[in-house]
Amino acid sequence: MSITEDEITEWFARQRRLPATDFPIGIGDDMAEIQLAENVSVLVTTDMLLDGVHFDLRETTLKQVGYKAMAVSLSDCAAMATVPVAAVVSVAMPKGFGEKELKELHSGIVLAGDKFACPLVGGDITCWKNNEPFAINVAMLSRPAGNEPVKRSGAKVGDTICVTGALGGAISGRHLNFEPRVKEAIKIAQMVKLNAMIDVSDGLSSDLNRICRASGVGAVINAGQIPISQQAGKAEEPLSSALNDGEDFELLFTLAPRECQKLLSKWKGPLPITQIGTITDTKKMQIKMPDGRLHDLQARGYDHFKR
Amino acid sequence: MSITEDEITEWFARQRRLPATDFPIGIGDDMAEIQLAENVSVLVTTDMLLDGVHFDLRETTLKQVGYKAMAVSLSDCAAMATVPVAAVVSVAMPKGFGEKELKELHSGIVLAGDKFACPLVGGDITCWKNNEPFAINVAMLSRPAGNEPVKRSGAKVGDTICVTGALGGAISGRHLNFEPRVKEAIKIAQMVKLNAMIDVSDGLSSDLNRICRASGVGAVINAGQIPISQQAGKAEEPLSSALNDGEDFELLFTLAPRECQKLLSKWKGPLPITQIGTITDTKKMQIKMPDGRLHDLQARGYDHFKR
Numbered sequence: 162m163s164i165t166e167d168e169i170t171e172w173f174a175r176q177r178r179l180p181a182t183d184f185p186i187g188i189g190d191d192m193a194e195i196q197l198a199e200n201v202s203v204l205v206t207t208d209m210l211l212d213g214v215h216f217d218l219r220e221t222t223l224k225q226v227g228y229k230a231m232a233v234s235l236s237d238c239a240a241m242a243t244v245p246v247a248a249v250v251s252v253a254m255p256k257g258f259g260e261k262e263l264k265e266l267h268s269g270i271v272l273a274g275d276k277f278a279c280p281l282v283g284g285d286i287t288c289w290k291n292n293e294p295f296a297i298n299v300a301m302l303s304r305p306a307g308n309e310p311v312k313r314s315g316a317k318v319g320d321t322i323c324v325t326g327a328l329g330g331a332i333s334g335r336h337l338n339f340e341p342r343v344k345e346a347i348k349i350a351q352m353v354k355l356n357a358m359i360d361v362s363d364g365l366s367s368d369l370n371r372i373c374r375a376s377g378v379g380a381v382i383n384a385g386q387i388p389i390s391q392q393a394g395k396a397e398e399p400l401s402s403a404l405n406d407g408e409d410f411e412l413l414f415t416l417a418p419r420e421c422q423k424l425l426s427k428w429k430g431p432l433p434i435t436q437i438g439t440i441t442d443t444k445k446m447q448i449k450m451p452d453g454r455l456h457d458l459q460a461r462g463y464d465h466f467k468r
Numbered sequence: 469m470s471i472t473e474d475e476i477t478e479w480f481a482r483q484r485r486l487p488a489t490d491f492p493i494g495i496g497d498d499m500a501e502i503q504l505a506e507n508v509s510v511l512v513t514t515d516m517l518l519d520g521v522h523f524d525l526r527e528t529t530l531k532q533v534g535y536k537a538m539a540v541s542l543s544d545c546a547a548m549a550t551v552p553v554a555a556v557v558s559v560a561m562p563k564g565f566g567e568k569e570l571k572e573l574h575s576g577i578v579l580a581g582d583k584f585a586c587p588l589v590g591g592d593i594t595c596w597k598n599n600e601p602f603a604i605n606v607a608m609l610s611r612p613a614g615n616e617p618v619k620r621s622g623a624k625v626g627d628t629i630c631v632t633g634a635l636g637g638a639i640s641g642r643h644l645n646f647e648p649r650v651k652e653a654i655k656i657a658q659m660v661k662l663n664a665m666i667d668v669s670d671g672l673s674s675d676l677n678r679i680c681r682a683s684g685v686g687a688v689i690n691a692g693q694i695p696i697s698q699q700a701g702k703a704e705e706p707l708s709s710a711l712n713d714g715e716d717f718e719l720l721f722t723l724a725p726r727e728c729q730k731l732l733s734k735w736k737g738p739l740p741i742t743q744i745g746t747i748t749d750t751k752k753m754q755i756k757m758p759d760g761r762l763h764d765l766q767a768r769g770y771d772h773f774k775r
Binding site: 164169173176177179184187188190192193195200201203207208209211213214246247249251252253259264267271280281283284285287290293294296300 | 471473476477479480483484486491494495496497499500502504505507508510512513514515516517518520521522553554556557558559560566567570571574578587588589590591592593594595596597600601603605607609611
């Protein structure tokens with residue numbers, strides 16, 4: 162198959178031109194925004210997680226799965242710098258799953274939701290006929306935090322590219338218990354003017370590519386500046402791990418250099434914010450190696466169409 | 469397993485008492501309602517549909533699946549007498565599904581959405597590692613239509629019970645191309661005061677039971693008045709088929725007898741509305757047979773926990 166997940170998403174987006182007054186943000190961002198009244202909008206995201214793909218029930222508890230499913234959607238709220246409001250959860254259960262399994266799942270759902278005052282308000286329970294694998298879908302609503310929701314498409318040539326935390330190797334465990342950067346995202350968006358933001362779900366290279374495509378720009382990142390996680394540091398190729406592993410759920414954002422200076426001088430952590438590069442007018446992604454050479458950088462993160 | 473789907477839903481609802489000012493309608497109705505600002509609320513529902521359970525891809529096109537998945541959620545909007553606003557769709561695809569399959573699915577999604585000005589605004593595409601079956605989840609937002617959203621819990625002793633259309637035998641085809649009763653529901657809710665409403669998704673007996681449980685009431689229905697569909701008429705037990713088959717997606721509602729008379733005298737169709745019984749204070753469901761005998765009526769519709 163030659164098409165990528167992003168290309169088919171762009172095709173979907175082209176099929177219906179949504180009126181911007183009713184839908185300020187449509188298909189192709191971390192969340193869509195729906196204008197309900199003057200000055201009142203709501204955002205929505207949906208995420209499906211599958212046993213054997215996003216988690217493995219042979220070594221993961223349903224509580225962990227419930228937590229992760231909610232945290233992935235909470236991370237989408239963070240990516241827009243919006244406030245989570247409520248979630249609805251659907252499950253597809255193997256035959257034989259019942260009350261016990263649902264209650265265990267529920268404990269993980271509320272563990273994540275309670276951290277951000279985002280209650281479970283509804284759901285749907287379905288069962289496979291046989292032992293087909295467990296699947297869970299979370300749809301989450303959020304509201305603007307006072308600032309405008311931050312889109313992927315606003316990156317400007319000359320912007321500084323920043324990332325929170327450290328990247329790579331999440332599969333060794335962090336992907337199950339990560340902390341969605343909801344509070345940090347809102348704080349940052351209220352301190353400075355962000356031009357574009359996304360959460361690193363499929364890997365830095367793929368998610369930076371999404372910002373570049375949506376904004377019609379390019380990027381240069383400095384290999385030596387990429388914050389590499391402890392786990393990725395132990396990998397065979399730590400840099401490749403940090404670029405492409407995915408499921409970091411850190412914030413990747415761009416802003417004017419002056420805004421970046423302002424942010425870094427005022428930011429008190431504890432979550433680190435690192436400058437990793439610059440938005441360019443090349444429309445392609447490049448990476449500057451420690452020896453000064455410039456390589457083209459491909460989006461090599463997780464793609465459901467290219468496994 | 470002794471617990472029913474409704475009992476576990478009630479357990480979930482008891483775990484968190486949501487403040488009614490922020491969440492006027494919580495877990496356990498067709499949609500949850502979230503108050504976003506004074507006089508501005510949004511409702512949300514989520515529905516998962518599975519290959520081999522809700523449809524069979526050996527004999528159903530993906531266009532039909534896309535239509536059905538949207539129509540099921542549109543029917544939830546109808547059940548509350550609310551206006552559909554937007555939908556987000558997640559899919560879990562068997563390995564090998566790609567662009568062609570997604571575009572076919574998309575054509576069914578927009579076919580249903582366009583009927584009710586309910587655009588697709590976002591989604592999530594995931595793939596199984598192997599040939600696990602196709603699953604689709606639709607989460608849909610709606611807004612009040614001017615009237616208050618109609619809950620399941622408002623049925624009052626003495627209310628007349630009404631149903632639209634004809635029931636039973638949807639599996640022979642109607643479950644794939646039914647018309648969600650969105651427009652009719654809003655029209656009815658604006659003509660008269662409805663006390664309770666639900667859409668008949670799992671079968672008249674199960675969905676009436678949901679109204680009774682939520683409202684703390686009982687019901688008597690008259691077997692001879694139940695509108696039996698052509699398809700159910702051909703079944704071995706047409707009455708049982710109309711009571712328990714499910715996937716009719718008709719409206720089931722209760723209202724004061726005087727309101728009912730007003731509605732029936734003004735209603736011009738073409739969708740029929742039929743009086744089928746009365747809400748009682750017995751807290752149990754009963755059915756009056758043509759010979760005048762009164763039997764207890766059990767919820768024998770589709771239960772994902774009791775296959």
